[in-house]
């Protein structure tokens with residue numbers, strides 16, 4: 001399928017590289033806010049067409065599917081333009097700022113008969129599928145601890161008094177929507193929708209969350225999620241069952257999975273060596289959904305994304321974290 005891209009940062013380059021490796025998408029067009037930057041990015045990535053108008057790129061026959069990697073607050077308006085031109089959308093996480101946007105986009109996509117898919121890499125990894133298959137071996141799950149604490153280089157700029165997009169309420173930033181979505185996706189992918197959500201954030205000077213603890217209550221167990229963009233952690237993630245504990249090196253990308261059986265102390269490792277360019281897996285899965293018109297998988301992914309957005313919106317509301325587009 002013919003690919004157009006929005007955004008010219010490293011993540012778009014990673015996607016383009018993975019798209020090439022997958023053999024599923026051919027880059028034809030890139031967009032940047034200035035023609036100079038668009039041309040430069042097009043040349044660097046061997047794209048035949050450069051645009052500084054979203055309308056023109058959306059109207060081009062050279063684009064069948066668009067990959068959106070603009071700041072979070074722009075995902076909604078960017079997706080809308082392409083759907084209105086009957087183009088499929090692969091949109092970076094967090095897909096939209098809130099459920100209101102989500103509902104509007106999915107109803108528009110249905111009207112135009114196109115797919116809208118969230119680019120969230122961890123649930124498409126082979127090791128996530130292996131984890132899901134082996135989960136029962138831990139026995140009855142009683143607690144879960146997922147951690148994703150990664151000091152952001154952009155926090156240095158924030159400390160200097162600047163406001164990078166990822167730390168800005170105007171751009172729907174914050175640790176919850178930036179990093180928190182990965183462990184939330186993992187939890188919802190493994191355990192489904194929680195009964196309740198409780199969020200305790202660490203708020204920065206502009207009211208955005210720099211880190212936080214999210215508690216997802218599943219009735220018979222609790223999943224605690226720690227995430228941060230202002231500190232770092234070296235602890236693994238764990239799933240605690242009555243028979244054994246599953247230890248993950250990280251919640252994304254999961255490279256190693258170890259089951260430790262309590263009574264015997266026996267350790268068993270699972271997991272395969274995944275490709276370094278792990279966006280290949282999400283691209284393969286998402287393009288397959290579009291190409292095969294796999295409505296069942298589409299509904300599953302849609303529901304996952306809706307549930308994750310419901311959790312982040314609930315968590316934000318509990319703490320009066322309001323995005324610019326919501327004011």
Ligand SMILES: NC(=O)c1ccc[n+]([C@@H]2O[C@H](COP(=O)([O-])OP(=O)(O)OC[C@H]3O[C@@H](n4cnc5c(N)ncnc54)[C@H](OP(=O)(O)O)[C@@H]3O)[C@@H](O)[C@H]2O)c1
Pocket residue numbers: 006007008009010011031032033034037068069070071072074092093094119120121165166178
């Ligand atoms: N999947 C992953 O592993 C991963 C990793 C990083 C980021 N992401 C996601 O990718 C998206 C982009 O993240 P990022 O860190 O690359 O964001 P960013 O650097 O703030 O912006 C991305 C692009 O949007 C354009 N842009 C920047 N500021 C803008 C503004 N004020 N108004 C309109 N456009 C603007 C720029 O492109 P032009 O100047 O060319 O127009 C820029 O290259 C986010 O949704 C993020 O969550 C995903």
